[in-house]
Amino acid sequence: MSTPLKDLLRTSDLSKSDIQMLLETAGKFAKKPLQAKKTLAKRTVAIYMTKSSTRTRLASESAVAHLGGTPIFMRADDLQIGRGESIADTAKVISGFCSALIVRTFAQSDVDELGKYASIPVINALTDDDHPTQLLADWLTITERFGKSFKNRKFVYVGDGNNVANAWLIMGATMGAHVVVATPQGKWAPKAAVVNQANEIAKKSGGKIEILTDPKSAAKGASAIYTDVWMSMGDSEADRNEKISALTPFSVTRELMNLTAKDSIFMHCLPAHRGEEVAADVIDGEQSVVWRQAFHRRTTIQSLLYHLTRGELKGNK
DSSP, X not given: OOOOOOOBOSGGGOOHHHHHHHHHHHHHHHHOTTTTTXXXXXXXXXXXXXSOOSHHHHHHHHHHHHTTOEEEEEOGGGSGGGGTOOHHHHHHHHHHHOSEEEEEXXXXXXXXXXXXXXXXXXXXXXXXXXXXXXXXXXXXHHHHHHOSOOXXXXXXXXXXXXXXXXXXXXXXXXXXXXXXXXXXXXXXXXOHHHHHHHHHHHHHHTOEEEEESXXXXXXXXXXXXXXXXXXXXXXXXXXXXXXXXXXGGGOBOHHHHTTSOTTOEEEEOSOOOBTTTBOHHHHTSTTBOHXXXXXXXXXXXXXXXXXXXXXXXXXXX
């Protein structure tokens, strides 16, 4: 019998069946958030964040509460880790008090190390490299709109080849979908290693991966257009002018949306900068599903906590 998945450290940790189960449970939590309110009764979940947050913090704390648990929110300067205590020691201490650990930080290696030394489930709620909890919310939003069959549909991300773009490729490939990432060439394109990994997954799943540099070609006939802010936390301010200049042609305007399918949707992980990566009439228009995505941050984190603490995810072995 295979060992269940202990942590969600990367989007690629999840199998298609894991994702489908998580989305199904999250859909139930969307309708009845308190239906599993004894799952974490009299238990605590640590939420450790070194990056500022609106949606992730609200989603994580409310998810724990809806499962009957008590969230404990911590920043680096709240812990001895801010004074040099090792990640390994911190992981062991948190494991003695809590039933799970949700982490939002910069380095993927920090999350990996927490997962290695913690005896409790560790959930990556964002690193510079990946954003698996966001993509679960995104794909629940997509399946609500289009159903579970992605035949003849194309799902497109345009803009900066960042952590969300990386997760978009891996999640889409795992789901067997046709996913596209359109970015400028060069240093703001997705990492070659991620593209290669997504292509390998797609070969097995029947998905299709496209990496383009023309946003109009990418948008043509798309069922979804997704974007993110151009300057993320941790980006060098020295690159701002060059980066914005390179990304300006990738702004999601009404003209770009007019190239998409008739039933297309606009997606954004938020926060958004109207007039930069997206026009106000797009994000605030009828095709926008950004508030539903934000809502599903809670339902999918709740689903993750429910299944991980019960040892019900198999992992992508």
